[in-house]
Amino acid sequence: DSGVTQTPKHLITATGQRVTLRCSPRSGDLSVYWYQQSLDQGLQFLIQYYNGEERAKGNILERFSAQQFPDLHSELNLSSLELGDSALYFCASRRGGMNTEAFFGQGTRLTVV
């Protein structure tokens, strides 16, 4: 158990809908990272938050947004879903910035039908 909790584990939804994925980082970890992993694709970095503030953006679509709350949990919101958004979504957390170990949650498998 990495200590990073993601909910829900599985999500099936229709095209055009909106979903929210949740990530609870390990206790004391201030940084949260979100990733998308599609079939046969690598881990694509989406966005990073540090202590409530956005720190870095990767290949995140405008239809997607995220935030980190005062209790440090984070949510990734995906809207106007398309079939191509079907993927595994992971979050990772680490205590600070560089030189700290990073741990991943078990992921949320999103299926858009």
Place this chain on the structure above:
Amino acid sequence: SQELEQSPQSLIVQEGKNLTINCTSSKTLYGLYWYKQKYGEGLIFLMMLQKGGEEKSHEKITAKLDEKKQQSSLHITASQPSHAGIYLCGADVGMRFGAGTRLTVKP
């Protein structure tokens, strides 16, 4: 942004054989992570390398960081079916990852 290239993309070995996976960075490596992922599951932390020349071992897995070559290698000794999965390297700066190496170990 920093890009990591892993080689080979996939690897099939016979149980008991040794193997090496490489990770090459487009920029200076200040630190590097190695993770293992079983298909469709979460990433398991293997080790983090922070200094050039650093070498770490976890059971039969050894990883080294060569800062000058902007490269890291992961070596598995006497592979077992339990080693099968996808191995990913990730840069400490920016937390970007390579595409992964898919390892199959045949009994």
